[in-house]
Amino acid sequence: MVLCALPLQLGAQEIIGAAQPTKDFLLGKTHFEKDTNFVEIAPQYTVLRRPNNFIQKRTLEAFIKMREAALKDGVKLTATSASRNFWVQRYIWEQKWQKSTVAAGAARARSILQYNSMCGTSRHHWGTELDFNSPKLSYWNTPDGIKTYKWLCENAHKFGFYQPYTVKGPGLREHGYNEEKWHWSYFPLSNIYMQKYKELISDEDLKGFLGEKHIGELKVIEHYVLGVAMPPEV
Numbered sequence: 336m337v338l339c340a341l342p343l344q345l346g347a348q349e350i351i352g353a354a355q356p357t358k359d360f361l362l363g364k365t366h367f368e369k370d371t372n373f374v375e376i377a378p379q380y381t382v383l384r385r386p387n388n389f390i391q392k393r394t395l396e397a398f399i400k401m402r403e404a405a406l407k408d409g410v411k412l413t414a415t416s417a418s419r420n421f422w423v424q425r426y427i428w429e430q431k432w433q434k435s436t437v438a439a440g441a442a443r444a445r446s447i448l449q450y451n452s453m454c455g456t457s458r459h460h461w462g463t464e465l466d467f468n469s470p471k472l473s474y475w476n477t478p479d480g481i482k483t484y485k486w487l488c489e490n491a492h493k494f495g496f497y498q499p500y501t502v503k504g505p506g507l508r509e510h511g512y513n514e515e516k517w518h519w520s521y522f523p524l525s526n527i528y529m530q531k532y533k534e535l536i537s538d539e540d541l542k543g544f545l546g547e548k549h550i551g552e553l554k555v556i557e558h559y560v561l562g563v564a565m566p567p568e569v
């Protein structure tokens with residue numbers, strides 16, 4: 336029994352991080368350093384340092400291949416954000432909530448939701464998402480930013496990545512976060528988690544932070560978690 340315990344436990348962790356995610360995993364209630372599917376991104380690829388540099392192994396392998404291909408075309412991809420768990424996201428959200436000048440209520444939540452997720456609803460919980468180079472809109476209008484975005488649009492799909500937060504408009508993505516040119520998702524894993532999220536998570540699972548009562552009114556799951564673009568081939 337004792338001899339069996341460790342491999343079984345490790346096997347279970349492999350599954351949690353991959354094809355059969357638990358509710359806790361989907362909600363970001365994960366300690367990345369203890370999940371064997373997660374590894375640290377090496378310093379040459381990122382500005383992040385422990386404990387902010389964890390990502391799923393498969394996402395990292397795909398990112399490194401994509402980064403090498405981009406370098407050959409004169410484009411440098413540096414990870415500026417990787418995985419954040421529920422508790423880190425709660426800290427970020429509540430800081431924004433407390434500093435906001437918008438009257439407390441749904442309008443305040445909506446204003447923060449332009450670019451920031453409520454805890455339990457961020458794709459960065461899953462180890463499948465990477466932000467590249469800069470989250471500043473101004474960078475993506477510089478020659479370097481324009482070249483980088485063009486390269487990603489033309490090539491990221493070859494490595495399994497796509498942009499979930501595209502431009503919004505009629506016939507396009509209509510709800511949710513504003514466009515994020517820096518945010519790229521490793522679709523082979525993130526699509527599994529999004530489908531499971533749709534199946535397993537409801538408003539009642541999203542608790543324990545300031546502003547939580549506006550979740551239903553703002554249709555956070557429908558508009559923000561599920562209201563993402565899909566890759567063209569899907």
Ligand SMILES: [Zn+2]
Pocket residue numbers: 416459464465466517518519
């Ligand atoms: Zn992001």
